[in-house]
Amino acid sequence: MQKNIIDLHMHSAHSDDGEFTPTELVKMCAESGLKYFALTDHNSTKGTAEAYQAAQQYGLTLISGIEIDCVHEGTHLHVLGYGVDPNYPAFAKIEADILKQEQQKSVQRVGLVEKLGIYINHDKLNKLSKHGVIIGEMIAEASIYEPENKDHPLTMPYLAGGKRSNNPYVNFHWDFCAPGKPAHVAINYISLNEAIKYIVESGGIPVLAHPGNNIHESEKLLVSILAQGVKGIEVYSSYHSEEQIQFYLSQAQQRGCLITCGSDFHGKTKPSIKLGDCRCSKETEQTLIQKLAPYYFKK
Incomplete structure (x- = not known):
């Protein structure tokens, strides 16, 4: 399978489960043939400045990003924010709060x-x-x-x-x-509404990450999530089966959502996931590159 030149979901060492520094990650993006990428660390934008500096060095285009843990109707969700201001104060507050809970x-x-x-x-x-x-x-x-x-x-x-x-x-x-498993320890995450509010206020667009992992194929829950203000769906995910891709593609097209793609690369915690393995067609990729142009990060 030919790799994509855009990957909108990856993590650096600023995520607890990420392996590489932003600079190392960007170098790997360049070596993988990527031209456009988003750094989407868990509840953190601390790696954005370093990633941008490295992107300039390697001639890549960065979309500033974040992946926020949140809850809606009792379901733990991950919402991606693209084009966010990395200095928006709420992000540092969310990160500090989750860090304190995780330590405890x-x-x-x-x-x-x-x-x-x-x-x-x-x-x-x-x-x-x-x-x-x-x-x-x-x-x-x-x-x-x-x-x-x-x-x-x-x-x-x-x-x-x-x-x-x-x-x-x-x-x-x-x-x-994970939730419902024998060693699960609950963390109090913000609501979906709050996550959307912070992403939008910081200049970004909210996108539902890998829904096949979180809500599976519940159309009712998906509709409820979109009604809160989520504007896009990560249809093409390294986790999704072909059936899930078709389900979410159909839902996104019906509801006018931005269709995105991402590998969710972490490094050693997910060794079978490679940068650029986003599985979307070249046509979808080019459309996405054009639609995300207003969100390209510039200092």
Whole structure:
């Protein structure tokens, strides 16, 4: 499959689960053949200035971005903001609030995984921790390959050849630490309405990220989300099946939504995801590049 020249969903080390610095990430974008990209760190715009400087060096076009955790009708959503002002004060406040909660809940998260009988290498875990935060992907990295878990039925699916080995760290997170799972620890996220308000006030456009992961194919929930002011849908996602792509493409076309694409590249937490693997047609890609022109980042 030919890679796209635009990728609107990726994370740097300013996300707890991102591996590379913004500069390293931009260099990788250039090497992957990308021409347009958006840096969309979790609840953070701190990497924008560095990414822009690197983009200038490599001749790439940056769309400033953010991926905000929020809640609507009891569902945890991720909303992407494109063209946002990285210095908008609310973003720093959201990031600081979530960081404080994550720091407070990390020990509890680790304890719940250990309660399942999974051994965790705490020395390794402490080295992986960022700012005192321990997320599910870090727990996975400090446990699934440890000899103490050899032949453990709960960790075997993440080893090479196992049914969850394609993205072992994030799959571990989804299987054990996500909402409804045995090691889930609740974080109080802002509402969808608040997330939209902040994105719009900062000059951006709100887009629903990888809906197949969050709302699956619930047309009722999708309509409710769009009614709050979300203007686009990440139709082409590395997570979506062909059936999901067709479902969300049809919904976006019917409702006049911006159709976007993104790999959700993180690095080691999602090793099967590559930069530029956005799966959209060249025609869709060119249309998107034109529509996003007002949101290209300029200092």
